[in-house]
Amino acid sequence: MNHSITNRQIAFMIFAVVVGYGIINLPNTTAAEVGTGAWIPIAINTIIVAIFTYFISYLGYSHENQTLFEYGQKLVGKKLGKLIIIIYIIYFIFLLSYLVRSYSEIVTSIFLQKTPVWAISIFLLLVVSYGLTKDLKTIARVTEIYIFLVIIGFVFIQIIVATQGKIVNIRPILGVEDIMTYAKASFELFLPFIGLEIIMFIPLNKKINKSIIKYSILSIVFIGLLYIFVIESTISVVGVEDIIRYDVSVFKVLKGIDLPYLEVLKRLDGFYVIFWTMNLFCDVYIVSYLILKQSEKFFKKISPNIIIFIVIAIVFILSQIPKTPSEIRMLPTIAKNLGIITLMIIPLILFIAMKVKKNDK
Secondary structure: OOOOOOHHHHHHHHHHHHHOOHHHHHHHHHHHHHHHHOHHHHHHHHHHHHHHHHHHHHHHHHOOOOOHHHHHHHHHOHHHHHHHHHHHHHHHHHHHHHHHHHHHHHHHHHHOOOOOHHHHHHHHHHHHHHHOOOOHHHHHHHHHHHHHHHHHHHHHHHHHHHHOOOHHHHOOOOOOOOHHHHHHHHHHOOHHHOOHHHHHHOOOOOOOOOOHHHHHHHHHHHHHHHHHHHHHHHHHHHOHHHHHHOOOHHHHHHHOOOOOOOHHHOOHHHHHHHHHHHHHHHHHHHHHHHHHHHHHHHOOOOOHHHHHHHHHHHHHHHHHOOOOHHHHHHHHHHHHHHHHHHHHHHHHHHHHHHHHHHHHO
């Protein structure tokens, strides 16, 4: 791995992987849970994830030029350390399969109705397999450029959406649910925050990445604020009752907005899908790269090209297994549960183990 990844590049990579696919369904999933108080569980999760961002960033910063594969075995032993890596590989493979299938479903259902899902999936994976021939530095640079444009595009479009909304549609702003309802909703809405774990697989340099903890936390805070802005602006256009009925709600709302005074932006959903696709491609590139590099450490005698082929084949097969809508709807729940283990439980165990070892010395 190249060690010259900057704090800014890591922050953009965090945005790419965390925001990924889930942003387009965020308004209707949050509104379905807590109505006009949709922003509250997102704010709660932003604070919680920011805390675990500190743990994860501190682990990497404290073990200079090492990834979880190396320092995990030092902290909890070789056997348990390797088992943890296997859990992350399985998690990333499932996450990649989920992203590929979800993207393919949306593209075929909204834009290319006559194109089979498997064809979109193969195309996406072929593009990804080419990207895997590059190093982390190249992927980081591409991500930095793409995500900068994505952020500008997302914010600009949501500002336009907000101008079409009505304040009455997001009242009461503090919602009407009790504290326990918001606490339960924050658990159910954890999926949009998974992906931060990539920091554990990027070797950090104490000189170059001196401020990585600050950059990582600010990145999560920015993502949380963006989520809240997307939720509130989207709900303000159609109201809670209608947004709940919309699947891929951001696209549906954008499609219904007409801007006669901005002829070039008359189809906001078309512009949005460009930025969303750029974000998702960066997401799958990064996740695929992490799978490849961790697999190479387990199978040192196997050519990286063969590993790429095997990983792509497994991801394609897994992405095509769900057949019915109910099976597809199970994917986010599985991803969320795995994300809680990889983003919260394992990093906390490793952080405690590191502190215990330091105290023993």
